[in-house]
Amino acid sequence: MNAIELVEQFGPRESMDYDLVIVGGGPAGLSAAIKAKQLASSTGKDISVCVLEKGSEIGAHILSGAVMDPKALTELFPNWKEMGAPLDTEVNQDQFLFLTSDNSYQVPNWMLPHCFKNEGNYIVSLANVTRWLGAQAESLGVEIFPGFPAAEILYNEQGAVSGVITGSMGLDKEGNPTDQFQLGMELRAKYTLFAEGARGHLGKQLIEKFALDKDADPQSYGIGIKELWEVEPSKSKPGLVVHTAGWPLESDTYGGSFLYHLGDNKVAVGLVVGLSYKNPYLSPFEEFQRYKLHPKIRETFEGGKRIAYGARALTAGGLNSLPKTVFPGGALIGCDAGFLNASRIKGSHAAIKTGMLAAEAAVAALNENRSADVLASYPTAFQNSWLYTELNQARNFKPWMSKGLYVGTLMVGLEQKLLGGNMPWTVHLKHADHECLEPAAQHQPIEYPKPDGKLTFDRLSSVFISNTNHAENQPIHLTLKNDAVPVDINLAKYAGPEQRYCPAGVYEYVETDGKPRLQINSQNCVHCKTCDIKDPTQNIVWVTPEGSGGPNYASM
Structure with a gap:
């Protein structure tokens, strides 16, 4: 049954009204909620604020490296240290290495551009920081609903966004209601902020509907694959930050x-692979596994234990790829718009700052009784902020790096080290990531080492420790526009890249009656969104699964 039929049979929908509805309980969404409540309290007025989070709890779907610049957090909570924010490991050493297959070369720190230095930053579990932000939001009166994904956008008669509809629960695989069925609710709002993270399901729809990206470069993404390890005490170096370039990637x-040493003998390690890669035989997951076999890297992990795994797409296009962030009735914040600074490998400070800026604009509009207006003061405030200055100085990073490691390193060094980010030119990206994949006939298959179960692992054992779970009898949330495309085009022309770019074993080609077909193991999905981004025909569309489904990251 489709949504209209469900409403006709089980409706009308229940509804709740709020001044501000925020979609996504990550750093951007929670910071927006907190700032809105802070502003309302300072003026003696009260506004109702609701945060929807598709994960089973706040922080469940949060995954990042992460080295955090506390600048924006300090603006939100000047006394965050006294309040017990979980920023416990301050960076005390930076290393930047160029790797070959069997050797490493450290760049002298005096040669590193400022964007690669982390003095004053903290190595954190962003999931735990987000949980802390959630607690602060609730203490201020924000209503938080975990396990309730926003599945649809509500529009009023004038075409302005007026809220969202949560996903219905209790549908079987064919979309028919079971005896556990619950119709999704309408959450109506005077303003709605979208903070879903990179490649947001609803943000993507808003960008298309309102043509928000018509004057922007194509957005560019990377997939970040991460593991958390407990290493031998003698190998733990709390505060050490290591970044590498080169091998194993061409x-x-x-x-x-990245390789970040936290306290308690924990080390976070991961690999980011730009999704503009050309070779359909490339597997980001297996590139990451063999990266750990490098002599310089494996020495940290030998004798240790892998305790967590996850993956997530991240935006990398920077300032040039930012869409317009406002539309009638709402705004995009954080990585839903693409505010991450790829040159610094940081986005949480940008997410917090944009959440605050959008909240300021929304509260001002609410105080003036303006509903469904365009929050024009939000992009203006961004352009006048330190965040705009930071992203403007880094605007050419991804376009240069897309030209290859050597040209990119030379030009980024020139712009950031010699010119301090004050360059008189702008370089643009011309192609979306899915357009960059080349036919398999132009490339050779890549032979990856088999997992040893000690340093390297397979996908399914990795998904297991991500605590990923979906109700099996529910509609598949990885939808196909055309069922024939995977075999007729993706397999025939690109050798079935889905089975390699997915870090969770969701996609595999199997034979039925002697003919290949694409099998979608949606219960494995860690919600990284890579398939929605990299599918060369853009035939795969990621939609929200039933509430609480997906990974449950304890400390990622």
């Missing part, structure tokens, strides 16, 4: 690794 593929 020089024409954008990407790099």
Whole structure:
């Protein structure tokens, strides 16, 4: 049954009214909610604020490296240290390495551009920081609803956004109601902020509907694959930050690794692979696994234990790829718009700052009784902020790095080290990531080492420790526009790249009656959104699954 039929049979929908509805309980959404309540309290007025989070709890779907610049958090809570924010490991050493297959070369720190230095930053579990923000939001009176994904956008008669509809629960695989069925609710709002993270399901629809990206470069993404390890005490170096470039990726593929030493003998390690890569045989997951076999890297993890795994797409296009962030009735904030600074490998400070700026604009409009207006003061405030200055100085980073490791390194060094980010030119991206994939006939298959179960692992054992779970008898949330495309085009022309770019084993080609077909193991999905981004025909569309489904990251 489709949504209209469900409403006709089980409706009308229940509804709740709020001044401000925020879609996404990450750093951007929670910071917006907190700032809105702070502003309302300072003026003696009260506004109703609701945050919807598709994960089973706040922080369940949050995954990042992460080294955090506390600048925006300090603006939100000047006394965050006294309040017990979980920023416990201050960076005390930076290393930047260029890797070959069997050697490493450290760049002297005096040669590193400022964007690669982390003095004053903190190594954190962003999931735990987000949980802390959630607690602060609730203490201020924000209503938070975990396990309730926003599935549809509500529009009023004038075409302005007027809220969202939560996903219906209790549908079977064919979309028919079971005895557990519950119709989704309408959450109506005077303003709605979208903070879904990179490649947001509803943000993508809003960008298309309101043509928000018509004057922007194509957005560019990377997939970040991360593991958390407990290492031998003798190998733990709390505060050490290591970044690498080069091997195992070819020089024409954008990407790099991170290795962050937290306290308690924990080390976060990961690889970011730009999704503009050309070779359909490339597997970001397996590139990450063999990266850990490098002599310089494996020495940290030998004798240790892998305790967590996850993956998530991230925006990398920067300022040039930012869409317009406002439309009648709402705004995009955080990575839903693409505010991450790829040159610094940081986005949480940008998410917090844009959440605050959008909240300020929304509260001002509410105080003036303006509903469904365009929050024009939000992009203006952004352009006058330190965040705009930071992103403007880094605007050419991804376009240069897309030209290859050597050209990119040379030009980024020139712009950031010698010119301090004050360059008189702008370089543009011309192609979306899915347009960059080349036919398999132009490339050779890549032979990856088999997992050893000690340093390297397979996908399914990795998904297991991500605590991923979906109710099996529910509609598949990885939808196809055309069922024939995977075999007729993706398999025939690109050798079935879905089975390699997915880090969770969701897609596999199997034979039925001697003919290949694409099998979608949606219960494995870690919600990274890579398929929605990299599918060369854009035939795969990620939609929200039933509430609480997906990974449950304890400390990622």
